[in-house]
Amino acid sequence: xxxxxxxxxxxxxxxxxxxxxxxxxxxxxxxxxxxxxxxxxxxxxxxxxxxxxxxxxxxxxxxxxxxxxxxxxxxxxxxxxxxxxxxxxxxxxxxxxxxxxxxxxxxxxxxxxxxxxxxxxxxxxxxxxxxxxxxxxxxxxxxxxxxxxxxxxxxxxxxxxxxxxxxxxxxxxxxxxxxxxxxxxxxxxxxxxxxxxxxxxxxxxxxxxxxxxxxxxxxxxxxxxxxxxxxxxx
Numbered sequence: 001x002x003x004x005x006x007x008x009x010x011x012x013x014x015x016x017x018x019x020x021x022x023x024x025x026x027x028x029x030x031x032x033x034x035x036x037x038x039x040x041x042x043x044x045x046x047x048x049x050x051x052x053x054x055x056x057x058x059x060x061x062x063x064x065x066x067x068x069x070x071x072x073x074x075x076x077x078x079x080x081x082x083x084x085x086x087x088x089x090x091x092x093x094x095x096x097x098x099x100x101x102x103x104x105x106x107x108x109x110x111x112x113x114x115x116x117x118x119x120x121x122x123x124x125x126x127x128x129x130x131x132x133x134x135x136x137x138x139x140x141x142x143x144x145x146x147x148x149x150x151x152x153x154x155x156x157x158x159x160x161x162x163x164x165x166x167x168x169x170x171x172x173x174x175x176x177x178x179x180x181x182x183x184x185x186x187x188x189x190x191x192x193x194x195x196x197x198x199x200x201x202x203x204x205x206x207x208x209x210x211x212x213x214x215x216x217x218x219x220x221x222x223x224x225x226x227x228x229x230x231x232x233x234x
Contacts, residue, residue: 001069003129004060009033011134013040018068021045025052025062033063058130070124070136072143073113075153084112086227087154087181089161091147091195092121093216095187099124100131101217102184107135109224115142115150115181151198154181161199163191164223166213168202176227184220 003012012019013036022037022044037044047055056064078084088111093099099122106114122128129136144150151161162174163183176182183199185191196202205214205222214222 001067001124001126002056002064003067003126004056004058004064005130006030006033006061006063007133008129009063009065009134010036011137012065012067013037015137017137019065020068021066023047023052023055023064023066025049025060028062030063056126058127070141072116072124072141074142075115075144075150077140078113078142079153079157081112085179086111087113087115087159088220088224089115089147089150089181089183090117090121091183091191092117092186093184094120094122095216096122096125096127097131098122098187098215098217100128100136102220103128103132103139103141104135105217105221105224107132107139109228111139111224113140113142115144115147117147118143118145147192147195148198151181151183151195155200160201163196163199163202164204164219165191165196165202166204166207168204171203171205171223171226174201174203176230180227182220182223182227184216184223187216 010033013033019042022042024044024046026046026048052060052064088106124136154161159179159181161181161183165185183191183195203223205219
């Protein structure tokens, strides 16, 4: 997989991630990144700006890296983690920028795991990595074949499963201090009915303007930090 950008490069170089190759634009002068590359003794291929632009049309900031494909975890990792108390489930998120933004929020908020389905949803790619600003290296993502079965497994582990949708209880009126699994719906269609029916409660963010919905990553951030607020306040 190819990824790009200075923030992504810094995070990967400061981690144990397997970096196979680095392409660098002529005149690249970020001292921090150059020192990290030198320390790890990674093969660097210097190219012109036009060559770099042909490799990656997005804003690469002068550095492109070839890394191993992202390795997802499975539900057993959550089952075997007695300290896990906050999980975010993504119900078929399709926009890689939304996915990356949610990963970044989850990492900042201390979410233990993110669960994603293996079909009809975006997977980890270069755009996700770039949007997450490298937070992916510190985030545990579990891939499952069936979200409903995953939710039932979490319930057996004493998680309270809370979906987010327009028609529900005010999100600030719900108690998130116990083990919580927060479900974020698809950008266009929201929660699938079978997933909604599996939730213990539905949380809704009040909308006071004329627009009838929030961006999925924004709705996720608002709700995730309500969980953080309640837990920090005891």
